[in-house]
Amino acid sequence: MKTITFLIFGLLLTLNVNAETSAQQSADPSVACIDNLSKNPMLQSLFEKMPLDITKGQSLGVLGSKAKASSKEKSALSLFTAEQEKCFALGSDWRQKNYLPSIVNLLEKFRTDELSVFADIYAGNVTFGGAAKSRAKLVTEFNGNVNAIIYETQLLQEASEKQRLVSESKEREQKIARDLDMQLQLEMEQRQEQFARQQQLDNRRNALLPYLMQPYQPYQVPAYQMPIQRQQNTNCTVNGNQMNCTTR
Numbered sequence: 472m473k474t475i476t477f478l479i480f481g482l483l484l485t486l487n488v489n490a491e492t493s494a495q496q497s498a499d500p501s502v503a504c505i506d507n508l509s510k511n512p513m514l515q516s517l518f519e520k521m522p523l524d525i526t527k528g529q530s531l532g533v534l535g536s537k538a539k540a541s542s543k544e545k546s547a548l549s550l551f552t553a554e555q556e557k558c559f560a561l562g563s564d565w566r567q568k569n570y571l572p573s574i575v576n577l578l579e580k581f582r583t584d585e586l587s588v589f590a591d592i593y594a595g596n597v598t599f600g601g602a603a604k605s606r607a608k609l610v611t612e613f614n615g616n617v618n619a620i621i622y623e624t625q626l627l628q629e630a631s632e633k634q635r636l637v638s639e640s641k642e643r644e645q646k647i648a649r650d651l652d653m654q655l656q657l658e659m660e661q662r663q664e665q666f667a668r669q670q671q672l673d674n675r676r677n678a679l680l681p682y683l684m685q686p687y688q689p690y691q692v693p694a695y696q697m698p699i700q701r702q703q704n705t706n707c708t709v710n711g712n713q714m715n716c717t718t719r
Contacts, residue, residue: 501562517547520599529603536600573620581613
């Protein structure tokens with residue numbers, strides 16, 4: 472489980488298909504827990520016959536072993552499975568947040584299938600060699616399923632990226648079309664305004680045209696007429712020592 476968890480975490484980071492990762496907890500807590508479990512001195516004899524990390528293969532001695540678990544080894548196996556379950560539960564919430572649901576389901580399936588193999592060892596139904604072969608098949612199946620999920624995820628990412636590029640291209644084309652329409656509309660409005668101004672000028676010119684088309688006639692100043700002076704008569708009267716005169 473230790474290397475399986477490391478393997479998934481590394482693949483997800485490489486492909487960037489994991490969700491948000493907490494700044495305080497940047498790795499699956501189960502990894503460190505199982506790493507410490509692998510150093511437990513009470514389990515070392517068990518790990519000699521049932522290696523913890525089998526992702527890189529198992530020796531012929533392990534695969535061909537016909538030995539079954541002794542009482543001491545059963546006790547160690549019981550301790551190992553109990554502690555491994557605790558480690559797995561420790562990172563459950565983290566995996567729900569950071570792994571794809573399909574990967575989480577694969578991990579759960581691998582865990583339960585491996586527990587079934589451990590149960591067969593504990594019950595004495597299989598030898599260590601038979602259990603090693605069963606675990607090897609589980610790892611092969613697990614890796615194949617993970618690779619399939621990764622491949623499908625890559626295809627979805629590529630399709631999503633292609634769709635994004637197509638969508639952006641359409642948006643750019645629509646923006647160019649809108650800008651062109653606005654430019655054409657502006658030019659049309661400017662032409663209409665220019666036409667209206669020209670129409671006003673033409674109307675004014677047409678209104679003045681009849682006057683402009685009349686033949687030229689010089690202005691004649693009327694002849695000056697001398698004012699006619701009226702004849703005035705003056706009458707005088709004498710009254711005692713005074714004389715009064717009136718002009719009409």
